[in-house]
Amino acid sequence: MEILISLMIAVLTSAGIYLTLRARTYPVVLGLTLLAYAVNLFLFVMGRLNINQAAILQEGVTAHADPLPQALVLTAIVISFGMTAFVIILSLKAKGELHTDHVDGKLEKGEGETC
Numbered sequence: 001m002e003i004l005i006s007l008m009i010a011v012l013t014s015a016g017i018y019l020t021l022r023a024r025t026y027p028v029v030l031g032l033t034l035l036a037y038a039v040n041l042f043l044f045v046m047g048r049l050n051i052n053q054a055a056i057l058q059e060g061v062t063a064h065a066d067p068l069p070q071a072l073v074l075t076a077i078v079i080s081f082g083m084t085a086f087v088i089i090l091s092l093k094a095k096g097e098l099h100t101d102h103v104d105g106k107l108e109k110g111e112g113e114t115c
Contacts, residue, residue, distance in 0.1 A: 005045050012038035025091035025101045032087060036080035043072045 012034050019031025047069025095101050 005041070009038050009042050009045070012041065023102050023104070025094065025103055028103060029084065029087050029091065033080070033084055036076070036083070040073050040076050040080070043076060044069055 016031045016034035016036075016038060019027040019034065022028060022031070047066045091101065100106070
C-alpha cells in the first residue's frame with residue numbers, strides 16, 4: 001500500500017512539474033493544481049493512516065488518530081483553492097490585455113493579433 005501511495009505522489013508531482021513548465025497558461029494552472037494535490041496527499045499520508053481508532057480522546061481509549069495531518073490538509077485545500085482562483089483570474093486578465101495565453105506574453109510565429 002505504501003508503494004502505491006508513493007507512486008501516486010510521484011506521478012502527481014512529475015505531471016505537475018511537467019505541466020507547470022509549459023508555455024501556455026492553462027497547462028500551468030493544471031500543473032499547479034496537480035502539485036497541490038500531491039502535497040495534500042503527502043501531508044495526509046505523513047500522519048500514518050490509522051483504522052478503527054478514535055478521532056477524539058476519550059477515557060479508556062489509549063490509541064487515537066493524529067488530527068494534525070487532517071488540519072494541515074484542510075488548510076492546504078483552502079490555500080490551493082485560493083491560489084488556483086487567483087492564477088485563473090490572472091491568466092484571464094493577461095489574455096485580455098496581451099491577446100495571447102503564453103506565460104511570457106510573447107506571440108508565437110504565425111499568431112496574429114486578434115481581438
